[in-house]
Amino acid sequence: xxxGSVCFVPLGHRGLTMAGGSRRRQTExxxxxxxxxxLVVVGGGGGFIGGHLVADLRRKGFKxxxxxxxxxxxxxxxxxxxxxxxxxxxxxxxxxxxxCEGAHTVxxxxxxxxxxxxxxxxxxxxxxxxLTNTHMLMAAQKKGVKRFFxxxxxxVYNADKQRNYDVTALKEEDAYxxxxxxxxxxxxxxxxxxxxHFREDFGLQTRVARFHNVYGPLGTWEGGRExxxxxxxxxVIAAKVSGKHEIEIWGDGNQTRSFMYIDDCLKGTQDILAxxxxxxxxxxxxxxxxxxxxxxxxxxxxxxxxxRKYKLDAPKGVNGRNSDxxxxxxxxxxxxxxxxxxxxxxxxxxxxxEYTAKYVAGQKRPAYA
Numbered sequence: 001x002x003x004g005s006v007c008f009v010p011l012g013h014r015g016l017t018m019a020g021g022s023r024r025r026q027t028e029x030x031x032x033x034x035x036x037x038x039l040v041v042v043g044g045g046g047g048f049i050g051g052h053l054v055a056d057l058r059r060k061g062f063k064x065x066x067x068x069x070x071x072x073x074x075x076x077x078x079x080x081x082x083x084x085x086x087x088x089x090x091x092x093x094x095x096x097x098x099x100c101e102g103a104h105t106v107x108x109x110x111x112x113x114x115x116x117x118x119x120x121x122x123x124x125x126x127x128x129x130x131l132t133n134t135h136m137l138m139a140a141q142k143k144g145v146k147r148f149f150x151x152x153x154x155x156v157y158n159a160d161k162q163r164n165y166d167v168t169a170l171k172e173e174d175a176y177x178x179x180x181x182x183x184x185x186x187x188x189x190x191x192x193x194x195x196x197h198f199r200e201d202f203g204l205q206t207r208v209a210r211f212h213n214v215y216g217p218l219g220t221w222e223g224g225r226e227x228x229x230x231x232x233x234x235x236v237i238a239a240k241v242s243g244k245h246e247i248e249i250w251g252d253g254n255q256t257r258s259f260m261y262i263d264d265c266l267k268g269t270q271d272i273l274a275x276x277x278x279x280x281x282x283x284x285x286x287x288x289x290x291x292x293x294x295x296x297x298x299x300x301x302x303x304x305x306x307x308r309k310y311k312l313d314a315p316k317g318v319n320g321r322n323s324d325x326x327x328x329x330x331x332x333x334x335x336x337x338x339x340x341x342x343x344x345x346x347x348x349x350x351x352x353x354e355y356t357a358k359y360v361a362g363q364k365r366p367a368y369a
Contacts, residue, residue: 039064041103043090043136044110046071048219049151049211049265051078053107056266058083068099069110077218091128096135100143105273107149108136113184114225116250119155120315123183133191141202148204149273150195152280154212154321155185165254167320169286172210172279172327181317192280199278209272212284212323216262216343217350228294229259229344233351236298239306241360246307251316253292253308258285258322261343264336271332284323285336297341301348 040057044050045067054067055078066084069076079085088095090110100106111129113119119126133150140148157170158179180186195206215229222234235247260283268283289297292308299305328334 035104036060036062037064038104039066039102040105041066041068041099041107043068043099043106043108043132045069045083045085046073046076046079047109048077048216049214049262050107050109051076051218052216052262053109053266053269054078054080054083056270066099066103090136091131093135093138096132096139097142100136100139100145103140103143103145105147105149106136106140106145107151107269107273108133109151110136111151114220115227115231116315116317118225119181119184120317126184127187130187130190133194137194137198137204137206141198141204146205147273148195148198148206149269150191150206150208151269152192152208152210153181153185153188154210154282154284154323155181156189156192156210156280157185157321159318162318162321165256165290165320167256167288167322169288169322169324170282171324172281175280196279207273207275207277208280209269209283210280211260211265212282212321213257213259214262214265215259216347219262221351221354228257228291229347230351232291232294232298233344233348234355236295236302236304236306237348237352237355240302240304241355245304246309247295248309248311249291249295250311250314251291252310252312253295254290255316255318256288256290256320256322257294258288259294259340259343260285260323260336261338261340261346264338267337268328268332268334271334275332277331281328281331282323282325283328284325285340286323286325287336287340288320288322289340294340294344297344298348301345 040062042050042054045054046069054065057065058080068086068088070089073079073087088099090096090099110132112125156175158174160179161170161174178189180189192208195208198204199206215227219230220226221230239245239247272281325335
């Protein structure tokens, strides 16, 4: 994909699917129509989730969008000619004020992060994202922003509650007493508290969601920052293309997670921002799978069976983590509409096209092969 080009991304089924397959009809209010003329800022708009969010806002008719990211424009995953795109380092106070100038709504997704391999070996860099969140909150309060969304993470949860593979799904209150993921998780938990106190002390309407492993096309799939679904898709593709039918798996493969497809993340994010939910809330799938099962899915999509080599000294995170969606179902009637198998197939097809264009058509050898 040419990341510098205008890209219209089909985001699939956008209705809210309820238990049993029924759907709640979505209607647009007069207030929502007016909101579409207000300036919406997406911090981290050059990244995976941010780029998809900008695309979705455009699709819904938002006419005044500012997308901000530290990355050079050629490294953005999605850019649009009708969006105000700015390359800014939001760790800088003046840059955050520039980003928030004139904004009604801010989605603060910008962070220095990646998959477990990255956050395990870059704890200081992950912690420095606190500057981004601090300065964006300060700028939003100074510039009169009406709504501020912060993307937190399931990495805030107490590690003692995630020691078993067959983990009990994590409720929002399980973040305390605090024992978050070292580095990245502690920064996220601290920034949640900042959002709370900016709301209490300054009246900034902050909303916080704890993302659980978001995946999908148009995201990082190699280079060290990719997350498990993308990494596994790439490894399966590489094994199939090379004819060397084996795959390296970090850990013993029994560690468990849930994975939320990007479309469901976008819907939940926007609904939470518009809600009256003041405390951090889970946003994720409750479909728990092991890493071995995730490999099974990718192999099934690819039509191959690989020999598995387990790298037991590799970063693997907690043994088990899953999202308890009781609260978000109760308050918003929300639950994911896209099964893991379906989302993985979309992700696999996109990564396969990217891999083929880069390494097969050009006969370039992958650095990790």
